[in-house]
C-alpha cells in the first residue's frame with residue numbers, strides 16, 4: 001500500500017547515484033534487497049516503479065529483488081535460527097527474549113547501466 | 118557498468134525519525150505510537166485513557182485520520198490538546214511519516230506535555246514500516262477481528278512493544294477464543310505485554326494505565 005512512496009524514494013536514490021558525466025544514461029537493472037518480513041509486495045512495487053520511472057533513465061530498468069530470510073536470535077539462550085512462518089518463539093528454551101537479525105531490509109544495492117554504444 | 122549504492126530506501130524517513138526523537142528528548146516528552154486496523158477502538162481507548170491519566174499526566178494527541186475530524190472532536194472532549202493530520206492533503210493515506218508527525222508536534226507544542234500519543238492511520242501493514250520517532254509502539258486488536266490477525270500481520274505485532282486486546286465486553290456474544298488471540302500475539306512476539314480491555318465498560322484498564330505511566334516516568338521522570 002505504501003509501495004508508491006517506496007518506489008519514489010527508490011527512483012530518487014537511483015537517479016542521484018548516476019554519475020553526471022554520463023550522456024543519456026540508461027539503467028538496465030536495479031538490484032534490491034528486500035527482507036521477507038518487510039511489508040513490500042513485489043508486483044505492486046514493480047508496478048509503482050514503472051509509473052514513477054517513466055521518462056527517466058530508469059524507465060526500462062528491471063527490478064532484481066534478492067529476498068532476505070528472517071533470522072532471529074534468542075537473547076536468553078543465545079541460539080540463532082531462521083523463521084519461516086509468523087512464529088518467533090524460541091524452540092530451544094521456554095520463553096526466550098527473541099530479537100530479529102535480518103528480514104526487514106528494504107535496500108538498494110546497485111544499478112547496472114547499459115554500455116554506451 | 119555497475120554502480121554500487123548500498124542504501125536504505127526509507128533512509129529519508131529514518132533520518133527524520135531521528136530528528137523527531139531528538140526533539141522529543143529535548144522537550145522531555147514520552148511518545149506513544151498507536152496502531153490498529155480501522156475500527157479496533159484506538160480513539161475510544163484513547164478517550165478513556167486520557168480521562169484517567171489527566172491531569173496527573175499531561176497528554177497531547179496527534180491523530181491521523183483520512184479525511185474527517187470526527188476522531189479529533191471526540192478526543193478534544195477529554196480536555197487534552199489535540200491536533201489532526203489529514204493525510205489526503207499530502208497524497209499518502211496509509212501511514213504517518215516522521216516528518217508529518219514532527220511538524221504536527223511542533224504545531225501542537227510539547228513544552229508542557231509529559232506524554233504525546235499519536236493515533237496512526239487505521240492499517241495493520243504500512244504504519245509498522247515507518248518509524249515516527251516514538252518511544253513505544255502499541256497495537257490494538259479487537260476481539261471482533263479474529264484470533265488469527267497477529268499471524269497474518271506479523272510485522273505489526275513484531276514491532277509493537279505492547280498490545281491491547283480490546284472490546285472484551287463483546288466476548289459473550291462472539292465465537293472467539295481470547296486465549297488463542299493472546300497466544301497468537303505472543304507467538305509472534307514472545308514476552309510482549311498484552312492487556313485485555315474494554316473501552317466501553319473500562320474493564321482491565323488499571324494494568325494498561327500502570328504500564329503507560331511507568332513508561333512515561335522512566336523516560337521523563339514525570340507523571341507518577
Ligand SMILES: Nc1nc2c(ncn2[C@@H]2O[C@H](COP(=O)(O)OP(=O)(O)O)[C@@H](O)[C@H]2O)c(=O)[nH]1
Pocket residue numbers: 153154155156157158159160161162188239283284285286287314315316317318
Ligand atoms: N463494544 C465495544 N465497542 C467499542 C469498544 N471500543 C471501541 N468500540 C466501538 O468501536 C467503534 C470503532 O471505535 P474507534 O475508537 O473509532 O476505532 P478506531 O478506528 O481504531 O479509532 C466505535 O463505534 C466504538 O464505539 C469496546 O471496547 N467495546
Ligand SMILES: [Mg+2]
Pocket residue numbers: 159160161188236
Ligand atoms: Mg480513530
Ligand SMILES: [Zn+2]
Pocket residue numbers: 074075076077078079090091092093094096097
Ligand atoms: Zn532461547
